[in-house]
Amino acid sequence: MSMTRSKPENEIYRYRVDGLTVVVTRKKIKHGYIRIDSKTLDVLVSTPVKTDREDVEFLVRSRANWIKQKQAAAVEYEKRNNKTFEDGESHRVWGTDVAIINRIGVGRRQIVLTQEHLAIITPHEISLAQKQKLLGDWYANQVRIVGTEMIDQWAPVLQVTPGRLFVQKMKSKWGSCNVQTANIRINSELAKFPKAALEHVMVHELVHLLEPSHSNRFYSLMDQFLPNWRELKSLLI
Numbered sequence: 368m369s370m371t372r373s374k375p376e377n378e379i380y381r382y383r384v385d386g387l388t389v390v391v392t393r394k395k396i397k398h399g400y401i402r403i404d405s406k407t408l409d410v411l412v413s414t415p416v417k418t419d420r421e422d423v424e425f426l427v428r429s430r431a432n433w434i435k436q437k438q439a440a441a442v443e444y445e446k447r448n449n450k451t452f453e454d455g456e457s458h459r460v461w462g463t464d465v466a467i468i469n470r471i472g473v474g475r476r477q478i479v480l481t482q483e484h485l486a487i488i489t490p491h492e493i494s495l496a497q498k499q500k501l502l503g504d505w506y507a508n509q510v511r512i513v514g515t516e517m518i519d520q521w522a523p524v525l526q527v528t529p530g531r532l533f534v535q536k537m538k539s540k541w542g543s544c545n546v547q548t549a550n551i552r553i554n555s556e557l558a559k560f561p562k563a564a565l566e567h568v569m570v571h572e573l574v575h576l577l578e579p580s581h582s583n584r585f586y587s588l589m590d591q592f593l594p595n596w597r598e599l600k601s602l603l604i
């Protein structure tokens with residue numbers, strides 16, 4: 368016989384706070400947290416059971432700037448990702464808008480970046496999902512190529528020995544570093560931003576091989592090796 372444990376129901380409330388829609392979920396947790404729904408831009412607040420409306424309003428108001436930033440980033444994210452792939456539609460490559468053109472050509476499916484265009488060349492018509500996949504793989508490959516060059520350039524400067532480089536599309540992180548394996552994971556979306564933004568993320572992850580945590584030492588190493596890192600970080604919205 369299986370045992371079933373009855374799960375306490377979470378209580379969900381919706382408030383309006385300073386023009387924001389706030390969806391509060393009260394549940395059995397110790398510390399509250401706040402995040403943004405990337406589609407609706409609602410403010411999602413999870414709180415311990417004994418939290419009243421005033422506490423929620425205080426939390427939302429105290430994080431107003433953070434909320435604005437996250438909402439702006441979510442809007443940008445949607446803009447970058449909801450594309451129709453019609454001829455002339457602009458797509459961002461290394462911080463510059465480039466127009467798509469669709470071409471039928473012999474051989475395998477490929478994407479070719481020229482001075483004026485980002486050409487999608489396929490032997491026959493392909494679906495939107497297939498185009499998204501093709502371009503996604505192309506972006507990842509761009510990041511792999513440029514990222515590898517950056518690692519070759521920076522590893523001797525920092526005197527670190529990085530492991531493997533993995534590039535994949537990630538929704539909430541630009542990069543990460545596993546200090547045990549020294550492997551580095553980089554978000555393929557960085558191919559849409561200026562190369563300097565990728566360089567900032569790459570140096571950040573490589574510096575983790577010298578200092579695993581975001582300690583004062585970590586940031587003084589960043590200041591030492593990449594003095595304008597804050598400026599480069601701000602390219603990432």
Ligand SMILES: [Zn+2]
Nearest residue numbers: 571572575581
């Ligand atoms: Zn970090």
